[in-house]
Amino acid sequence: MGIAWFLALSAFIFCIGAGGVITRRNPLVILLCLELMLNAGNLALLSFSRMVGNRDGQVFALIVMVVAACEVVVGLGLIVAMYRRRLPIDVDEVSELRG
Amino acid sequence: MLLEQILFFVAAAGAIGGALGVVLLRNPFFSVLALVGHLISLALLFLLLRAEFIAAAQLVVYAGAVMVLYVFVVAYVGGIEEAVGGEGAIGRLGPLFAGALLIELCIAIVGSALPAIDSRGAHVPAGFGSPGAIGKVLLERFLVxxxxxxxxxxxxxxxxxxxxxxxxxxxxxxDDELPERAGRAPLGDPSGRERADGGDEGPPAGTAEGPGDPTPERDAERPDPVRDPEPQPAGGTA
Structure with missing residues (x-):
C-alpha cells in the first residue's frame, strides 16, 4: 500500500471530524469529533514516519495521544460541572463569555 | 501484499464508518460506541504502518481507558438526543466547509511532489515500532x-x-444567581423555581424547542420539588 492511501484516508477522517465539530451542538459529541481529528493527525504522522523510516513521528503521535487524553479529561470535567449547575448541555446556549 | 491490501481496505472502511457514525448518530452513547470501532480500526492501520507500540497504546489507552471515561460521562449526563445536521446557516455551511477542506487536503497530497509518497515507505529494520525502540528514542532524544x-x-x-x-x-x-442568569432556576429550590417560571420572561430563545435540552425530562421526573427536595449545596436558601 502506498503512503498516499494512508494520507488520503487521514484527510478524509479529519474532514469528517471537522464537519462534526461545526455542525453538532452537544459538547460531548464535539469532543468525540475532536478525537477524530486528532486521530487523523496521528495517522498522518505515522504515515510520514513510515515513509521516512524515522521513529520521531511515532514519538510525536504518542505525545499527541497524551495531549488528547488531557483534553478529554478537562472537557469532560467541564461538561460534568455544567450538568451540576443545571446549565444546558448545548454549546449554543452556554454563551456567557461572549460579552 | 494482497493480504495487506485487503487488511487496509477493511480497516479503512471500519475507520470511515466509525467516523461517520460519530458525526451522524443522534444518541451520544452510540456515537461513543462508533468511536470505539473507529479507534480499533485505526489501531489496525497503525499495525500496517509498522507502529506496533502505538497501536497497542491506542487500543489500551484510547479504546479502553478514555472511552470508558466517555461512557461514564454519557451515562451520568444522560444521552441527549439531538437533531443531526444542525439548522440555519451552520447546518448548511458545515458539510460544505468539510468538503472544501477535503478537496484542499487532497490537492496538497497529490501536489506535494514527495517522491516517496507512492512507495511503500523506506526500508525499515525489524522491530521498527517495537516498545523497546520507541522507549529508547523517547528516553534518550525526547526526554524533555x-x-x-x-x-x-x-x-x-x-x-x-x-x-x-x-x-x-x-x-x-x-446558587441562585448563575442558573437564573441562564434562564433556569436551581432544581429543588421552590422559590427560585417559581420566580423563574412566573416572573422571568421565560427561558432564552432556543431553550424550549431545542431537542438537546435536558430540562423537560428532569422536570417530569421530579414534579414536586417541595416534597422531594434535592440535597442543597452550601448556601441554599430553601
Missing part, C-alpha cells in the same frame, strides 16, 4: 517532551478534580 507530557497529565488530573468537585468547586458561587 516526555517529562513535559507527564507534567501535563498531572495538571489535567488536578484540573479535572477541581472542575468536578462537589462542594467547593465551581458551585461555590451563590
Amino acid at each position: 517532551p516526555f517529562e513535559a507530557a507527564s507534567f501535563l497529565l498531572l495538571v489535567a488530573a488536578v484540573g479535572a478534580v477541581v472542575l468536578a468537585r462537589r462542594r467547593r468547586g465551581l458551585e461555590d458561587a451563590p
Whole structure:
C-alpha cells in the first residue's frame, strides 16, 4: 500500500471530524469529533514516519495521544460541572463569555 | 501484499464508518460506541504502518481507558438526543466547509511532489515500532517532551478534580444567581423555581424547542420539588 492511501484516508477522517465539530451542538459529541481529528493527525504522522523510516513521528503521535487524553479529561470535567449547575448541555446556549 | 491490501481496505472502511457514525448518530452513547470501532480500526492501520507500540497504546489507552471515561460521562449526563445536521446557516455551511477542506487536503497530497509518497515507505529494520525502540528514542532524544507530557497529565488530573468537585468547586458561587442568569432556576429550590417560571420572561430563545435540552425530562421526573427536595449545596436558601 502506498503512503498516499494512508494520507488520503487521514484527510478524509479529519474532514469528517471537522464537519462534526461545526455542525453538532452537544459538547460531548464535539469532543468525540475532536478525537477524530486528532486521530487523523496521528495517522498522518505515522504515515510520514513510515515513509521516512524515522521513529520521531511515532514519538510525536504518542505525545499527541497524551495531549488528547488531557483534553478529554478537562472537557469532560467541564461538561460534568455544567450538568451540576443545571446549565444546558448545548454549546449554543452556554454563551456567557461572549460579552 | 494482497493480504495487506485487503487488511487496509477493511480497516479503512471500519475507520470511515466509525467516523461517520460519530458525526451522524443522534444518541451520544452510540456515537461513543462508533468511536470505539473507529479507534480499533485505526489501531489496525497503525499495525500496517509498522507502529506496533502505538497501536497497542491506542487500543489500551484510547479504546479502553478514555472511552470508558466517555461512557461514564454519557451515562451520568444522560444521552441527549439531538437533531443531526444542525439548522440555519451552520447546518448548511458545515458539510460544505468539510468538503472544501477535503478537496484542499487532497490537492496538497497529490501536489506535494514527495517522491516517496507512492512507495511503500523506506526500508525499515525489524522491530521498527517495537516498545523497546520507541522507549529508547523517547528516553534518550525526547526526554524533555516526555517529562513535559507527564507534567501535563498531572495538571489535567488536578484540573479535572477541581472542575468536578462537589462542594467547593465551581458551585461555590451563590446558587441562585448563575442558573437564573441562564434562564433556569436551581432544581429543588421552590422559590427560585417559581420566580423563574412566573416572573422571568421565560427561558432564552432556543431553550424550549431545542431537542438537546435536558430540562423537560428532569422536570417530569421530579414534579414536586417541595416534597422531594434535592440535597442543597452550601448556601441554599430553601
